Amino acid sequence: MIPVVLRTQLRSAQQELAGNRRLQIGVLLIAAILLLYFWLLAGDWRTAAERDLSAARQRLQRIESLVGQDVWLERAAAAADLADALDAQVPAIDTPGLAQASVQTWAREITAAHGEVVRVQSDAPTRIPGSDVWRVPVTLSGALPPRSVLQLIQRIESHAQLRTIEQATLVNRANQTFSLTVVAFYRIAEGADDDAR
The missing domain is CATH 3.30.70.60 (Ribosomal protein S6/Translation elongation factor EF1B)
Incomplete structure (x- = not known):
């Protein structure tokens, strides 16, 4: 339930808005600016989401291109051998x-x-x-x-x-x-x- 004081203030604001053409135009301009702002914000969000999706796709393609390469297994074995050799040098x-x-x-x-x-x-x-x-x-x-x-x-x-x-x-x-x-x-x-x- 709306308090009486607030209800009177709302009624007074409605009457002033109805009687003042410049105030009506100002409220419409503010609403249009807010609408434009939210539209631009949604566009920025969409652009960022597209950029993130593109980066994720490129990363996926790089990972998929490495799947069939046996050289990584050889490198892992060589790295393990090198680690063992280094470990043997630590008394x-x-x-x-x-x-x-x-x-x-x-x-x-x-x-x-x-x-x-x-x-x-x-x-x-x-x-x-x-x-x-x-x-x-x-x-x-x-x-x-x-x-x-x-x-x-x-x-x-x-x-x-x-x-x-x-x-x-x-x-x-x-x-x-x-x-x-x-x-x-x-x-x-x-x-x-x-x-x-």
């Missing part, structure tokens, strides 16, 4: 501290031929999220001729276990300084103490 060790000590020992061994001019600085091991593999970084730096730095890089890259050079800085000036950040990877059991470094 298992008991704790992050032992991994860090192992990397420090290895780094000192490969730099021993160069004597005191090469410094070895290790950083804290960090776990790779979602796995039992840990990154163990070590930085080798000093003053060596470019040929010796290249030999050092070759020794790092030829290691049987997974070692990557994450960052290399070579300055070929009078002092011939270099810095190599090498990351070794180790598999550490889930129960290992994360703080044992």
